[in-house]
Amino acid sequence: MRKPPQNPHDLSRHDLPDILGTIDEEVRQRFGEGEVADYIPALACVPKERFGMALVTLDGEVHAVGDAREPFSIQSISKVHTLTLGLEAVGDDLWKRLGREPSGDPFNSLIQLEHEKGIPRNPFINAGAMVVADVILSHYDQPEGALLHFMRGRSGNPEVGRDDEIWESERRSGYRNVALANFIxxxxxxxxxxxxxxxxxxxxxxxxxxxxxxxxxxxxxxxDGRCQASGKRVTSEEQATRINAIMLTCGTYDAAGDFAFHVGLPAKSGVGGGILAVVPSVMSLCVWSPALDEKGNSLLGGYALHRFTRMTGLSVF
Amino acid sequence: MRKPPQNPHDLSRHDLPDILGTIDEEVRQRFGEGEVADYIPALACVPKERFGMALVTLDGEVHAVGDAREPFSIQSISKVHTLTLGLEAVGDDLWKRLGREPSGDPFNSLIQLEHEKGIPRNPFINAGAMVVADVILSHYDQPEGALLHFMRGRSGNPEVGRDDEIWESERRSGYRNVALANFIxxxxxxxxxxxxxxxxxxxxxxxxxxxxxxxxxxxxxxxDGRCQASGKRVTSEEQATRINAIMLTCGTYDAAGDFAFHVGLPAKSGVGGGILAVVPSVMSLCVWSPALDEKGNSLLGGYALHRFTRMTGLSVF
Amino acid sequence: MRKPPQNPHDLSRHDLPDILGTIDEEVRQRFGEGEVADYIPALACVPKERFGMALVTLDGEVHAVGDAREPFSIQSISKVHTLTLGLEAVGDDLWKRLGREPSGDPFNSLIQLEHEKGIPRNPFINAGAMVVADVILSHYDQPEGALLHFMRGRSGNPEVGRDDEIWESERRSGYRNVALANFIxxxxxxxxxxxxxxxxxxxxxxxxxxxxxxxxxxxxxxxDGRCQASGKRVTSEEQATRINAIMLTCGTYDAAGDFAFHVGLPAKSGVGGGILAVVPSVMSLCVWSPALDEKGNSLLGGYALHRFTRMTGLSVF
Amino acid sequence: MRKPPQNPHDLSRHDLPDILGTIDEEVRQRFGEGEVADYIPALACVPKERFGMALVTLDGEVHAVGDAREPFSIQSISKVHTLTLGLEAVGDDLWKRLGREPSGDPFNSLIQLEHEKGIPRNPFINAGAMVVADVILSHYDQPEGALLHFMRGRSGNPEVGRDDEIWESERRSGYRNVALANFIxxxxxxxxxxxxxxxxxxxxxxxxxxxxxxxxxxxxxxxDGRCQASGKRVTSEEQATRINAIMLTCGTYDAAGDFAFHVGLPAKSGVGGGILAVVPSVMSLCVWSPALDEKGNSLLGGYALHRFTRMTGLSVF
Structure with missing residues (x-):
């Protein structure tokens, strides 16, 4: 029964390159705003003046603009993928160890974890992702291999791998994460x-x-949970729906309400400046710009997504 | 660009009566679960064994089942309507006095209000609705008249009015609300x-x-903000989108994440047992069943909406 | 078995006027520091350059210096007296409705009250004093008369009465207190x-x-709970001990630890700038200076008490 | 000016053995109440039916009863001694890294630490003791040697040493402590x-x-900070006073207010069931009984101290 959105938003795919081009221009005029994450030393070196945006339609057509092919540190965006792996591993039992509610506190807060006796509020705060990681470690023989295989398979890029410098930097400075994991x-x-x-x-x-x-x-x-190229199921339709729901309510730290308000799409951000978003039944997309707003989300990435849904009418609302 | 959802969810409107009928049957088998709100004495008298559900498509077709025409106390559902009035009154200035984030705490908590110096987290917790009420009082000459006029006009029912018993009961027992208002x-x-x-x-x-x-x-x-019957604009398209977004992230107290996960629609609940929901571009709907779950949302109403989106594929995700 | 403190603190009472004189001089050199409470309009008008100090030994000898005979608004100091009346009224049953722990939060915080379901942490935060007031209202036929009678009798001053301007000012601006009382x-x-x-x-x-x-x-x-002049018991020895204990741990808002550290006496402060203190088995004393520190205690009053216990060795520690 | 307490509490030292004997009898009748700490596996094996009490007067006279010479794990009581060492190391600079306020939360809470940006509320919660340990590590060449030397010298017992089993047990199970230290x-x-x-x-x-x-x-x-045997100063008189003050306001986890109320002495408890207390200018004393109350303090140890101050009148209040 879902109907296409009304005028003025009827788009053909021919418009998408124009829309991306307009957004790219608008974003570049705001270069300089926001601050690059500095709590991971190696991230602090990334230049602020970068912007990329890419989208993939259901039939596999790709549109990209700006620095869309420059690799960056995906950071917390990976929580979407490990959640998918964790749900494949143990199904709804995962929710015995995790909540699904927005946290109302910064991404690495220990307060709610203490109130709720070690049950993280959702899988997208650091504490929640650690519990998901623990589930994956218990389930897969080669957990790191399984993650790399998933990432390479889903992206179609066999080169996906670890940034050693970031990895080292994060290990050496991650006192808060060590605290979180031991606390859980x-x-x-x-x-x-x-x-x-x-x-x-x-x-x-x-x-x-x-x-x-x-x-x-x-x-x-x-x-709906399928790989469009192969037709194989990655996850069930219901799980895909639910992962999207969690992205919308919990995917952008304690700015999820604001993000739903301004963008209106399931999305997951990372402190590397990336934001992954989904338009259910239509497309998936990703923006990247390293400078962050005060909540830790890419400032210009969020702006680009806001402009995108306003120009296309593709908000879920 | 939005495409209709794929099989098995292609529905014609002829299926809707069947779907509502099936849900009605399922729900009635669970009568007895949950508890009627008891903190407002007059609400505590409502019998638990009630269930109604109604939906209105964009062209005005109405489908209803069960007790869909039995009036009940709308309670917090009214926060959707007053938010609309408040935004019409002062536009985005409203957000200087209110946040848009899920609260992570029960609907009448004072804690977050203290941390955030009197700025309620969102318009759908009691504190937020009081600030919206204050805006309406400052803006409209006849604020109560304006609210009644809006409700009667939107619903097409000139009989909409106050339940005096509930009103008296709430005034006499509302110590927490008096505390909240004085605190703000x-x-x-x-x-x-x-x-x-x-x-x-x-x-x-x-x-x-x-x-x-x-x-x-x-x-x-x-x-998209229009009255379909008259074609007149009730609010701008952007405001309609945003109100839907706030309903999804904040509309069901501290169960919004779970609600997005299980139902996947913008919705606003009330302790009278009603839940109002929106399928953007498709329909608006309302369920009612007085017994509540532990978070204060209608237990069977939530279940009915869950079944509805599973059967129709009409989740926004 | 308690022995007098060792040299260099052996004092005869002849030294007390000198000590008070020295403190008075030191304090007056710091006039100007701190801020007068401004949340009660009528208090904000009191000049900052005031300092008084008085002590009464067990045999009734009075030593005073500076503005020790200038009346001021006693504010929260009265919580000591109402606690005494409340304990006389219902004995240890009072502690079913009140805790005895330091609050760790400002004096008018609602947070702990919410966590602890309406049981104030101690009788010296506003919420606790309201519960004590409620107990007094339930117990005494003429509660206000009983309070005035107690104050006049204990102080020996039949003129003790209400400052109408302060009273009006506080009633009109006390939204936080209305919130607290309704919340409880x-x-x-x-x-x-x-x-x-x-x-x-x-x-x-x-x-x-x-x-x-x-x-x-x-x-x-x-x-030890007795009126020295009449020999009559005001409260039991055990209750006197306990009231002193609560003054030490809870009497100076969330600076009680610091106060114990720097002064080392049971004490109760008020936002009018007064601080009442007790040296068990030796004397009671009171300082007054209207400008407050950031925790809401008289800045120079606290300093005067600090100097006093350092010069006399009369800290309980 | 301090005077000995009045009748009925005038004690000669001849009474002390009788008083200790009475307390010992009373306590043994309550054997069985409370629970032995179970979060450190090796502590959980200690039998509940133990009670010892010892006091040392200023001139070195020792009175002891029950299991007063049976060694136990001192646990958090050691925080008094490390605080002394830390203050000797850096003086009042210690307070730049630590507060002096009661915590209002359990001993190992991370919440307040997060609110206060890594500044522990006081030196007697675990987080505070870790900061003190860090100060000692930075200051002393042989920090562990310095601690052992201090403990053996002050106690006069050259055998004081580590319980290896407890040490191992705590290291292996101390996830919360690892979390705390990394968080700080x-x-x-x-x-x-x-x-x-x-x-x-x-x-x-x-x-x-x-x-x-x-x-x-x-x-x-x-x-007053001196070793009575040698006459040498262990710490300044002012520091001794202040350590006593912190013991009274912060020494018994979040039961400090209650402890002041019922006992009225500076005291520091440990989950091993010991409680160390001080009667300033009169004596130091220690009780031990392994079963704990719900706040983590020795249940019968606290009762013994309560009885002691009631029978002797030696509360500081």
Whole structure:
């Protein structure tokens, strides 16, 4: 029964290059705003003047603009992919160890974790991603291999791998993450060795991918859980729907309400400046610009997505 | 560019009566679960074994089942309508006095209000609705008249009015609300007399409407801000989109994440057991069943909406 | 077994006037520091350059210096006296409705009250004093008369009474207090009419007394619960001990730890700039200087007490 | 000017053995109440039916009863001694990295630490003791040697040493402590290697001493900072006073207010069941009984101290 949106938003695909071009121009005029994440030393070196945007339609057509093929550190965007792996591993049992509510606190807060006895509020805060990592470690023989295989397969890019410098930098400075993992362990909500969980977590954060890779990697979320190229199921339709729901309510730290308001799409951001988004039944897309707003989301990336849904009418609302 | 969802969810409207009938049957088998709200004495008397559901498509077709024409106390559902009025009154200036983030705390919590110096997290917690009421009081000559006029006009039911018993009951027992309003006033985020704000707030909560009335009253939110019957604009397309976004992220107290996960629609619940929901560009709908779950949302109403989006594929995700 | 403190602190009473004189001189050189409370309009008008100090030994000898006979608004100091009345009324049953722990939050915080379901952390935060006021209202036929009688009797000053201007000012601006009282009422931890509780509370805060009055009014706390003049018991020895203990751990808002550290005496401060203190078995004393530090305690009053215990060795530690 | 307490509490030392004997009898009738700490596996094996009590007067006389010479794990009592060492190392600069306020939260809470950006509320919660340990590590060449030397010297027992089993047990299960230390490190309030800080911390907790050792070890706190045997100064009179003050306001986790109320002495408890207390200018004392109350303090130890101050009148209040 869903109908196409009304005029003035009827788009043919021929308009998409124009729309991306307009957005690219608008964004570049705002270069300089926001601040690059500085709590991971190696991230602090990335230049601010970068912007890329890529989208992949359901039939595999790719549109890209700007620095869409320059690899960057995907950081927390990887939480979408590990959530998918974790759900494949244990199904809805995952939710015995994790909530699905927005956190209302910064991404690395320990407060809610203490109130809720070691049950992270959702899989997209660091604590939640650690529990998901723990599930993956318990389930897969080669957890790191499984993650790389998934990422390379979904993105179609066999080169996806770890950025060693970021990885080292994060391991050496990640006191807050060590605190989080040990705290969860103290509530018995991590089963594996804490260091092994952290190593897996640092790996997922340190993956390097570009906007086109990431947009492709989430195509299954726009396509009811299927890989459109092969027709194979990546996850069930229901799980795809639910992952999108969690992205919308929890995907942008404690700015999820604002993001839904201004953009209106399921999205997951990372402190590397990337934001992955999904237009259910239509397309997946990814933007990247390293400078962040005060909530830790890419400032110009968020602006680009806002402009995109305003110009196309493709907000889910 | 939005495409209709794929098989097995292609629906013609002929299926809707069947779907509603199936849901009605399923729900009635679960009668008895949940608890009727008891903190407002007059609400505690409503029998649990009630269920109604109504939907209104964009062209005005109405489908209804069960107790869809039995009036009930709309309570917090009215926050959708007053938010619309408040935005019409002062536009985006409203957001200087209110946030748009999920609260992570129960609907009547004072904690976040203290941390955030009297700025309620969103317009759908009680504190936020009081600030919206204050805006309406400052803007409209006859604020109560304006609210009634809006409700009667949107629902097409000139009989919409106050349930005096509920209103009295709430006024006499609303210590928490008196606390909230005075607390906000202490931060200078209420301008009018505290008692006048509370009177307006108690009025909006005590309105009696049925599922059909409420579904109709939100049709403009499914229709890009327009009244479909008259073609007149109720609010701008952008505001309609944004109100839907806030409903999805903040409309069901601290269960918004779970609701997005299980239902996947913008929705606003009330402790009277009603839940109003929107399928953007498709329909508005309302369910009612008085027994609540532990988060204060209608237990069977939530279940009915869950079944509805699963059967129709009409989740926004 | 308690022995007098060792040299260099052996004092005869002949030294006390010298010590007070020295402190007075030191304090006056710091006039100008701190800020007068501004949240009660009528308090904001009090000049900062005032300092008084008075002490009363167990045998009734009075030593005073500076503005020790200038009346001021006693504000929260009255919580010591109402606690005594409340304990006389219902004994240890009082502690079913109140805690005895330091709050760790500002004096008018609602956060802990919400966490602890309407049980105030201690009788010296505003919420706790309101519960004590409620107990007094339930127990005494003429609660306001009982309070005035107690204050006049203990201080020996029949003129003790309400400062009407302060009282009016506080009633008109006390939104936070209205919020607190209604919030406690919503947890059923206030039995009487909320407005009656607040009226009593505003009366106790608006009493005008001077340093000599206040030092005398607490003599029974230094004297194991007895009135030294009449020999009559005001409260039991155990209750006197316990009230002193609560003053030390909870008497100076969220600076109690620091106060114990720097002063080392049971003490109760008020935003009018007074601080009442007790040296158990030795004397009671009161300082006054209107400018406050950032925690809401008299800045120079605290300094004077610090100097006093350092010069005399009369800290309880 | 301090005078001995009045009748009925005038004691000669001849009464002390009788008083201790009475308390011992009373306590043994309550054997069975409370629970032994179970979060450190090796502590969980200690039998509940133990009670010892020892006191040391200023001139070195020792009175002991029950299991006063049975060694136990001193755990958090060691925080008194490391605070003394830390203050000797850096003086009042210590307070730039630590507060002096009661915490209002359990001993190992991370919440307040997050609110206060890595500044622990006081030196007697775990987080605070870790910062003190860090100071000691930075200051002393042989920090562990310095601690052992201090403990053996103050107690007069050259056998004081580490309980290896407890130490191992705590190291292996201390996820919460690892979390705390890394969390503080993330705020740059730990300078040394986190593992080195934790090793020192586990050592201090795992020391084995008996009631007589511990009572002796704190004699200097009753004696204005001096070692009574040698006449040498252990710390300044002012520091001794202040350490006592912190013990009273912060020494018994979040039961400090209640402890002041019922006992009225500076005291520091440990989860091993010991409580060290000080009667300034009179004596130091230690009780031990392994079963704890719900706040983590020795249930019968607290009762013994309560009875002691009631029978002797030696509360500081």
């Amino acid at each position: 362990r103290s509530f018995d909500n991590i089963e594996n060795d804490v260091d092994a969980v952290l190593d897996f977590y640092y790996l997922q954060c340190a993956l390097r991918m570009n906007c086109v890779d990431l947009a492709r990697s989430a195509q299954f979320l726009a396509a | 006033r202490s931060f200078d985020n209420i301008e009018n007399d505290v008692d006048a704000v509370l009177d307006f707030y108690y009025l909006q909560c005590a309105l009696r409407m049925n599922c059909v009335d409420l579904a109709r009253s939100a049709q403009f939110l499914a229709a | 009422r919503s947890f059923d931890n206030i039995e009487n009419d909320v407005d009656a509780v607040l009226d009593f509370y505003y009366l106790q805060c608006a009493l005008r007394m001077n340093c000599v009055d206040l030092a005398r009014s607490a003599q029974f706390l230094a004297a | 490190r993330s705020f740059d309030n730990i300078e040394n290697d986190v593992d080195a800080v934790l090793d020192f911390y586990y050592l201090q907790c795992a020391l084995r001493m008996n009631c007589v050792d511990l009572a002796r070890s704190a004699q200097f706190l009753a004696a």
